[in-house]
Amino acid sequence: MEINGTNHTRSCYQSWWWRDLVNFCGEGEGVGWFQQALVWNIRSGNSVRFWEDSWIVDNKLKDIYPRLFSLSVNQGMIVGQFGFWDDYGWHWNLNWRRGRFQWESVMEEELLSILSTGVLHRGSKDFITWRGDAKGVFSVKSAYSILVDQRNGSDNDVFKLHWKAKALPKVLITAWRILLDKIPTSKNLISRGVDTNSPLCALCNLSEESTQHLFMDCDVAYRVWMLCFRWIGIGSSKQGHM
Numbered sequence: 001m002e003i004n005g006t007n008h009t010r011s012c013y014q015s016w017w018w019r020d021l022v023n024f025c026g027e028g029e030g031v032g033w034f035q036q037a038l039v040w041n042i043r044s045g046n047s048v049r050f051w052e053d054s055w056i057v058d059n060k061l062k063d064i065y066p067r068l069f070s071l072s073v074n075q076g077m078i079v080g081q082f083g084f085w086d087d088y089g090w091h092w093n094l095n096w097r098r099g100r101f102q103w104e105s106v107m108e109e110e111l112l113s114i115l116s117t118g119v120l121h122r123g124s125k126d127f128i129t130w131r132g133d134a135k136g137v138f139s140v141k142s143a144y145s146i147l148v149d150q151r152n153g154s155d156n157d158v159f160k161l162h163w164k165a166k167a168l169p170k171v172l173i174t175a176w177r178i179l180l181d182k183i184p185t186s187k188n189l190i191s192r193g194v195d196t197n198s199p200l201c202a203l204c205n206l207s208e209e210s211t212q213h214l215f216m217d218c219d220v221a222y223r224v225w226m227l228c229f230r231w232i233g234i235g236s237s238k239q240g241h242m
């Protein structure tokens with residue numbers, strides 16, 4: 001059964017049992033809770049469609065960038081067909097029907113910045129893990145917990161609501177990277193072995209530059225935020241945790 005595609009139910013709709021199961025999993029309302037609880041672990045990109053599956057962010061790239069999707073000559077193709085390997089590693093290669101306008105090129109750069117957060121692994125196959133369990137293994141108990149959390153409104157809803165917000169893709173992507181702690185702070189760069197001049201915050205030079213510090217704790221950044229809030233006419237509190 002192909003779980004993450006659209007063909008897996010077509011031949012099975014004759015079965016009432018299967019139809020009920022599919023309805024329970026949320027199919028028919030776009031991506032249901034069951035699919036959202038599945039996480040694609042990309043290796044060689046051999047199983048997942050680049051535009052049409054949710055694999056690098058919690059949304060389909062064709063829904064985030066419908067304009068770029070319409071320009072792509074590789075619609076329906078898998079991740080591993082969007083680039084090539086050489087001696088230095090994997091290189092993304094996005095092919096378009098025509099040259100891009102300036103604003104489309106900006107989107108392409110944003111898309112490439114998203115892709116830079118994912119690393120392909122040569123020679124091994126993509127696989128699925130289950131979000132509801134620390135080891136990634138499905139169990140009825142964990143599925144039940146996800147449904148209960150969903151009904152009560154859990155932190156996971158932040159991620160779902162996030163992509164529905166009416167904001168520019170660039171803003172959504174930056175906010176998403178903050179939520180996942182994928183901002184290139186000194187702390188994150190050092191943890192990846194990148195040499196930085198200093199682990200300290202470039203704004204205040206007092207604390208380690210982490211995502212939490214930059215966006216919640218830094219006094220210098222806080223003053224900038226307050227100026228922004230004053231400019232758009234809303235109040236704010238510094239109390240918070242990411």
Ligand SMILES: [Zn+2]
Pocket residue numbers: 201202203204205206207213214218219220221
């Ligand atoms: Zn600081």
